[in-house]
Amino acid sequence: MIKLYGSPLSNYVCMVKSALIEKQIPFEMVAARPSQDPAWLAMSAMGKIPCIQTESGYLAETRAILDYLEESSPTPALLPADPFARAKVRELAQSVELYIELVARKGYGFLFGREVAESVKADLARDLPKGLAAVGKLVKFSPWIAGDQFTYADLLAFWSLGLAQRSAQMNAGVDLLGGMPGAQAWFDAVASRDSVRRALADQDEARKAQG
Numbered sequence: 001m002i003k004l005y006g007s008p009l010s011n012y013v014c015m016v017k018s019a020l021i022e023k024q025i026p027f028e029m030v031a032a033r034p035s036q037d038p039a040w041l042a043m044s045a046m047g048k049i050p051c052i053q054t055e056s057g058y059l060a061e062t063r064a065i066l067d068y069l070e071e072s073s074p075t076p077a078l079l080p081a082d083p084f085a086r087a088k089v090r091e092l093a094q095s096v097e098l099y100i101e102l103v104a105r106k107g108y109g110f111l112f113g114r115e116v117a118e119s120v121k122a123d124l125a126r127d128l129p130k131g132l133a134a135v136g137k138l139v140k141f142s143p144w145i146a147g148d149q150f151t152y153a154d155l156l157a158f159w160s161l162g163l164a165q166r167s168a169q170m171n172a173g174v175d176l177l178g179g180m181p182g183a184q185a186w187f188d189a190v191a192s193r194d195s196v197r198r199a200l201a202d203q204d205e206a207r208k209a210q211g
């Protein structure tokens, strides 16, 4: 059985967890934190979470994991069958990660009660509108982010935008969901899927346990 290493509080771990649930792949959650410990680096080369253990070995990096799950367990599918449509989903997922998630992440210090530097806020104010404009050209919301099929881009974007929306608003006054017509209704639809509700419930439980 696949083992998923990570914390329920990590949005990247939630991407993988909700994909495993969507694809009805049995898995076991193993508590792990990011670390530079050599034993962990042997499993996850940058020391990040998530990492999965498969029958073939360890695998880190969320988009690589999502592709592995898709190829090793093709149904239910989280990518379209057509090669170009698949590539468009990957283009969208990669764009959300590179130009929204990773930009907004620089301002996530507020989640841990840390002051966000003015220079970081200025970076977000400069770069997020560009990312938003790019992603805005790729999204469909008809009803899912890449069109009529629910794909892993929905999961990646949902778990990215939940935090990125807060960072963008607090640090740079940018409204990511408001900046893409149809995004809020899509966000709410993804939030109501069983896979996402289960991961959100695990987050609530972990927050309560933290106190």
Ligand SMILES: N[C@@H](CCC(=O)N[C@@H](CS)C(=O)NCC(=O)O)C(=O)O
Pocket (backbone or CB within 6 Å): 010, 011, 012, 013, 034, 035, 046, 047, 048, 049, 050, 060, 061, 062, 063
């Ligand atoms: N590129 C990684 C990003 C994962 C990531 O940033 N995970 C965070 C937790 S949400 C982490 O491990 N942070 C610790 C670190 O960056 O050292 C992936 O796609 O899985």
